[in-house]
Amino acid sequence: MRGQKNIFHNIDWITVFLYLTLVFLGWISIYAAIYDESHKSIFDISQRYGKQLIWIAAAIIIAIIILIIDAKFFSTFAYPIYTISIISLLAVLLLGTRIAGSKSWFQIGGFGIQPAEFAKFATSLAIAKYLTTLNINLKKIKTIIKSLLIVGIPAILILLQHDMGSALVYSSFILVLYREGLAGSILILGLMIIVLFILTLVLGKFIFIGVLAGIAFLMFFFIKRNRKNIYSIIGILILSIAFVFSVDYGFENVLQAHQKKRIEILLGKKVDLKGAGYNINQSKIAIGSGGFSGKGFLKGTQTKYNFVPEQSTDFIFCTVGEEWGFVGSFVVIFLFIAILIRLIKLAERQRSVFSRIYGYGVASILFFHVVVNIGMTIGLTPVIGIPLPFFSYGGSSLWAFTILLFIFLKQDANRLEVL
Amino acid sequence: MNKSYSNRKYIIISIFIIVGVIFIVRLFLLQVLDNEYKLSAQNNVLRYVTQYPARGLIYDRNGELLVYNEAAYDLLVIPKQIKNIDTIELCKLLKINKDGFITSLEKARKHSYYKPSVFLKQISREDYGYLQEKLYKYPGFYVQARTLRKYPIPVAAHILGYVGEVNKKDLENEKYYRQGDYIGKSGIEKYYENKLRGKKGLKIKIVDVFNRERGSFKNGKYDTIAIAGDDIYISINTELQIYGEKLMQNKKGSIVAIEPSSGEILALVSSPAYDPNLLIGRVRTENFKKLSSDTLEPLFNRATMAQYPPGSTFKIVNALIGLQEEVLFPYTKYGCQGVVSYPIVCSHDHYSPLDLLHAIEQSCNPYFWKVFKSIFEQPKFSTIQEEYNNWRKYVSSFGTGKKFDNDLINQRPGNLPPDSYFNKYYGKKGWKAITIRSLSIGQGEIEYTPLQLANLTAIIANKGYYFTPHVIKEKKNINYDNKKYKEKIFTDIDPKYFDVVIEGMYQVYEGEHGTTRWYKIKDLQICGKTGTAENPHGDNHSVFIAFAPKDDPKIAVAVVIENSGFGSTWAAPIATLMIEKYLNGSVKPNWFEEKMLNANLISKN
Known part of the structure; x- marks a missing residue:
């Protein structure tokens, strides 16, 4: 070992600053969300805001431990870590405690640990490790399939825990794969699939198939009618129709009633302000009532008085919107986008491919959480219960995001020592 | 790569x-x-809580409290919050049955699932005591304080009126009211509603998703305080009123007593009466039904709504018109043939001929027919219409045939028909004084309410003028725009002509042939006049008017006892007792008080 350097040597203070700012804002938002006249102290550990402070302290200790650990540890042990994570996901399926319909928690003493949260960084490590293998090429089907397996196995295990939100997070790895060479068309295909999915549900399968057929028919007049084009149009059309049917089937038969309803409400197909649409409507009311500059710290009424559900966890952004208004919301979104862009910049300056891929993994996972969580509170994405990184109440998620981020910061701090 | x-x-x-x-x-x-x-967001969290003001209290002329407020409680329910409650126990606490419980809850659910609705109204203080201790067991239920009217002395129900919930019409008429508010429905409560009700306040409270209060909105910046209603004093003398109601027990009829010098009503009894406490709270609906279906019509205010022919009391008016027209003089004498007199027989056995004073004392019918004839058949008139309208104008100046513009709602105007009435009936040339001769002795078409009779008495006592009778009593610092009650309203009779009729009325008590000489009270100079109102539907009504003292009248009384026969038998002694009670503060033992108090004139019919 070349001398015990300061563990903060070379660390990216910008990211650390952004991280601490978000964690701090999250903490006071939790305080504001459930503030109660009879428990005024933000340090009252009988309340969630008091507990969150303990989780934050622990997170900082975890971060420091990660910074102490040798940077090579994570790349060397990527697969073992991944394997342990998969085993814990399997174990929780068998031994876990069922909380709110999801069997995804290990109950240890007073608090629970959610293996799914920790599987995220493990998967990021594994995919980074795999894609650093010599002669890897994401143009090859075999590589793509193997990558998808690495990402897919934890996702499926999490889905089996009935935690659809956390499972969907793994779709964010498509960004990582794209950066590493996955054909752009697949990214576009992914987008197309989402569009097809939504339009199928909005328009109904038969109308939509009619529309698709109509478009295909029109295209005959506008393109060169050679064999290749005709075949590809017909091929795409058939695939699209098949997809439409499978979406319809999947929607009707695979999704659970509440998930179906949430999607229908988001798409405006159903208005149900007192039932399943209640959450999202109340959430929009809370944010909308904040106005330009907000109602002021602790002055929010919608979140504090429980109109908004899960106001300290999944709907924590409502408190920001209500109490700090557009200005506050803008700042928070700006901070998130800033940390994401900063992470990309850091990833791109890595000499080690492993570090770069891992960095993209971190950015992609955070991005997905931010998009889906905030999108949900402002009615742009379906209600999928995943936390807002660094913000939402809860030890597991805060620690998992901290580990995820600081492993990368450690890699980054170490970047110059990579040959 | x-x-x-x-x-x-x-x-x-x-x-x-x-x-x-x-x-x-x-x-x-x-x-x-x-x-x-x-x-x-605002609708989510703000709950507008009405602050109900205390309704003004009502006192009598001496400051005796007649109406006050008692706390009552409405039980409200928020259907969404109900969970795991013991319905049977709650029903028992509330004294309702299961069906009633289900119906009320269904109604509340229909109104709103999330917002409070009234579940049960007006729970008494006693019941609330038990309920309050157990209310914690019934999430979703809570109480709101309201007030109920209470009457410490159960008298004067007809004057005070009652308070009830606003109806659709009230809500349309005035924006102030909201569903469930109380409003004066009759009597003083209705007439002085705007004074008594005060001003509602509004508290804006912040509530959470479970509708639990979490504090006031902006520290109460937009709250308004409820302003209590004004107290009012009424001119009733409670002791006299109680005594009057006692006297009228088991009798149908009215007593109205007025202070002639002010027009203030001292007592206004309508019998049968009812206990005003019956028409409040949860018992109201049931009692109201009972009272309205009672054939004796206790809710009917006979004192202002029932109309009777004045009978012989009206002879005074004819005498005054005769004097004013100078067709009658105190010394004018007319003969009487008693039961064979024509065209009107005389029911009183007396010597003949009589002068005016003694004709009044003994209530001679032929005498007043002749007076009436002389008023009509004057050479200055050429048609019966002129004759009639001349007479009618005088009668009208006594306030006859029209309602008073005062604070007694539900009055009837009495009756003084226009000439067109007779033209229609008999033809324009088909009638003469003799055709309508009943009017000479206060029978026939002419009708008075007891209130109008009392006012007529006050006019005689005042020698020719009156103040509009009213029940509000002016007190310092309380201004009820009483100007109209301070204006003297004069009749068309010169004051000088009253002396002789007053003397005649004095002789009704004092004269050796006076019709009520048996009820003379020592040291009281009472002037009175009996009447017997012929009633085509049954026994005659006993009527009597009186005022006292003769030289400085303090009280004018009219009494009508339905279907009881001669005025001198029942109405006169009751009026006498009222006067003695008012002027002396108590009634000295005499031979007729007991009889009056105990008489039951209803069961006899």
């Missing part, structure tokens, strides 16, 4: 930025441009 893809970072960064921008635009729309959410 990976270098070739490094440009893709721009695409990824672009995606981040685009999403960020989309979110910010969306937030701008939601938070800055769209106001709908701000209103929704």
Whole structure:
């Protein structure tokens, strides 16, 4: 070992600053969300805001431990870590405690640990490790399939825990794969699939198939009618129709009633302000009532008085919107986008491919959480219960995001020592 | 080889930025441009709680409390919050049955699932005591304080009136009221509603999703305080009123007593009466039904609504008109043939001929027919219409045939028909004084309410004028715009002509042939006049008017006892007792008080 350097040597203070700012804002938002006249102290550990402070302290200790650990540890042990994570996901399926319909928690003493949260960084490590293998090429089907397996196995295990939100997070790895060479068309295909999915549900399968057929028919007049084009149009059309049917089937038969309803409400197909649409409507009311500059710290009424559900966890952004208004919301979104862009910049300056891929993994996972969580509170994405990184109440998620981020910061701090 | 893809970072960064921008635009729309959410937020959390003011109290002329407020409690329910309650126990506490419980809850659910509705109204203080201790067991139920009227002395129900919940019409008429508010429904409560009701206040409270109060909105900046209603004093002398109601027990009829020098009503009894406490709270509906279906009509205010022919009391008016027209003089004598007199027989056995004073004392019918004839058949008139209208104008100046513009609602005007009435009946030339001769002795078409009779008495006592009778009593610092009650209203009779009729009325008590000489009270100079109102539907009504003392009248009384026969038998002694009670403060033992108190003139019919 070349001398015990300061563990903060070379660390990216910008990211650390952004991280601490978000964690701090999250903490006071939790305080504001459930503030109660009879428990005024933000340090009252009988309340969630008091507990969150303990989780934050622990997170900082975890971060420091990660910074102490040798940077090579994570790349060397990527697969073992991944394997342990998969085993814990399997174990929780068998031994876990069922909380709110999801069997995804290990109950240890007073608090629970959610293996799914920790599987995220493990998967990021594994995919980074795999894609650093010599002669890897994401143009090859075999590589793509193997990558998808690495990402897919934890996702499926999490889905089996009935935690659809956390499972969907793994779709964010498509960004990582794209950066590493996955054909752009697949990214576009992914987008197309989402569009097809939504339009199928909005328009109904038969109308939509009619529309698709109509478009295909029109295209005959506008393109060169050679064999290749005709075949590809017909091929795409058939695939699209098949997809439409499978979406319809999947929607009707695979999704659970509440998930179906949430999607229908988001798409405006159903208005149900007192039932399943209640959450999202109340959430929009809370944010909308904040106005330009907000109602002021602790002055929010919608979140504090429980109109908004899960106001300290999944709907924590409502408190920001209500109490700090557009200005506050803008700042928070700006901070998130800033940390994401900063992470990309850091990833791109890595000499080690492993570090770069891992960095993209971190950015992609955070991005997905931010998009889906905030999108949900402002009615742009379906209600999928995943936390807002660094913000939402809860030890597991805060620690998992901290580990995820600081492993990368450690890699980054170490970047110059990579040959 | 990976270098070739490094440009893709721009695409990824672009995606981040685009999403960020989309979110910010969306937030701008939601938070800055769209106001709908701000209103929704307010409706979510603000609960407007009405602060009900205390209704003004009502006192009598001496400051005796007649009406006050007692706390009552409405039980409210928020259907959404009900869970795991012991329905049977709650029904027992509330004294309702299961069906009633289900119906009320269904109604509340229909109104709103999330907002409070009234579940049970007007729970008494006693019942509330038990309920309050157990209320914690019934999430979703809570109470709201209201007030109920209470009457410490159960008298004067007809004057005071009652308070009830506003109906649809009230709600339409005045924006002040909201469903469930109370309003004066009759009597003083109705007439002085605007004074008594005060002003409602509003408290804006913040509630959470479970409708639990979490404090006041902006520290109460927009709250308004309820302003209590004004107290009012009424002119009733409670002791006299109680005595009057006692005297009228088991009798149908009225007593009205007026202070001639002010027009203030001292007592206004309508019998049968009822206990005003019956028409409050939860017992109201049932009692109201009972009272309205009672054939004796206790809710009917006979004192202002029942109309009777004045009978012989009206002879005074004819005498005054005769004197004013100078067709009658105190010394004018007319003969009487008793039961064979024509065209009107005389029911009183007396010597003949009589002068005016003694004709009044002994209530001679032929005498007043002749007076009436002389008023009509004067050479200055050429048609019966002129004759009639001349007479009618005088009668009208006594306030006859029209309602008083005062604070007694539900009055009837009495009756003084216009000449057209007789023209129609008999033809324009088909009638003469003799055709309508009944009017000479107060029978026939002419009708008075007991209130009008009392006012007629006050006019005689005042020698020719009256103040509009009223029940409000003016007190310092309380101004009820009483100007109209301070205006002297004069009759068309010169004051000088009253002396002789007053002397005649004095002789009714004092004269050796006076019709009520048996009820003479020592040291009291009472002037009176009996009447027997012929009743085509049954026994005659006993009527009597009187005032005292003769030289400085303090009280004028009219008494009508339905279907009881001669005025001198029942109405006169009762009027006498009222006067003695008022002037002396108590009634000295005499031979007739007991008889009057105990007489039951209802069961006999």
